[in-house]
């Protein structure tokens with residue numbers, strides 16, 4: 001992607017090719033114009049095209065250029081927040097709807113993958129949220145209780161069961177979520193693009209939107225080379241918003257997150273680490289995550305940006321942390337490295353925003369965008385199709401304000417992660 005080996009790393013190297021698309025040129029018309037070619041925009045395009053609406057999607061770079069092509073690939077159910085806290089933030093009605101829809105999110109992702117034959121390394125064996133110490137275990141007990149009250153298939157594993165599944169005795173327990181799984185993120189984005197194209201949507205890459213204007217009862221959306229007129233506008237630019245959609249980026253605090261991938265592990269080693277291929281993350285504030293890819297590489301990640309100053313610190317820490325977790329991997333090295341920016345909101349709940357008349361968008365998934373992006377893409381489509389009124393949607397409409405102290409917080413996250421990993425180096 002953009003010839004930058006640190007942007008999409010392993011996912012760029014192992015994803016099936018993107019469908020062939022061209023930049024927008026000249027004038028065109030549609031029922032709906034969508035800005036952004038990640039999960040939110042592509043899911044919306046697919047669901048609208050399936051319902052017979054004409055759709056033009058404009059992506060500034062390539063499908064999956066933003067978080068959708070850079071993430072860990074954990075298909076999570078729900079949000080970061082504990083279920084009870086979600087209702088506390090958005091109210092009981094919306095909270096109930098949101099949790100039900102996002103709880104079913106992995107099933108929606110997996111059904112789209114099945115229906116459209118998307119080749120994206122899908123694993124359906126759940127995720128393990130691993131407890132660091134007794135504090136971590138107490139947090140997971142709360143999560144287990146709150147999800148079980150809502151009928152979700154989650155269960156707390158003890159330290160022995162966790163060690164058997166993960167292959168390390170570093171954790172005090174783990175919350176197994178059987179709804180969840182893992183996938184190859186960029187391959188899923190490209191697969192959604194293929195499905196949307198096949199279903200009849202028109203998709204343009206290398207088409208950054210530079211201007212958006214309401215003329216009468218229609219939107220006129222311009223790139224340097226062309227324009228689209230449409231009744232409806234969907235903004236799906238999340239933490240990578242540029243041009244007129246820079247505001248979506250500025251309404252979020254961006255948290256950098258990096259991933260490193262080992263070479264493929266041999267069969268004997270693979271038998272000792274995540275033999276059932278669950279996706280893993282832990283309860284630390286500066287958390288770590290890991291999962292296997294189809295070729296048996298271990299993808300290991302944490303908070304931080306791989307740019308000068310941070311790269312050596314984060315890579316050094318990751319090598320040591322991996323060796324502490326799995327001594328058999330000592331000195332194995334990393335074959336790929338990449339990082340991206342996670343869009344965080346101040347209450348950890350995504351924003352459903354009206355950008356004007358007949359103009360909607362969702363952003364701010366707080367590191368949970370695979371299922372939620374897919375779910376919200378469908379939600380926006382249902383609203384445009386007239387099947388869901390604004391007050392029936394799974395989130396209330398919110399205002400758009402720049403995140404308070406955004407620059408300071410972003411600096412703090414990046415420097416804080418470096419300090420934590422530097423301290424970790426000295427352990």
Ligand SMILES: Cc1cc2nc3c(=O)[nH]c(=O)nc-3n(C[C@H](O)[C@H](O)[C@H](O)COP(=O)(O)OP(=O)(O)OC[C@H]3O[C@@H](n4cnc5c(N)ncnc54)[C@H](O)[C@@H]3O)c2cc1C
Pocket residue numbers: 035036037038039040041058059060061062063064065066067068069070071072073074075076207208209210236237238239240241242243244245257258339340341342362363365366367368369370371372373
């Ligand atoms: C490193 C990392 C790890 C993560 N791990 C996970 C995980 O394991 N599980 C999970 O569920 N979520 C994870 N996430 C979050 C998830 O990736 C995102 O929430 C999700 O991809 C957001 O999808 P989206 O379609 O809304 O936005 P994006 O995928 O960011 O897409 C937005 C698109 O809009 C385009 N765009 C912006 N401005 C314009 C413009 N003016 N004109 C045209 N196009 C424009 C951008 O180029 C971009 O392609 C992670 C994120 C990162 C960065």
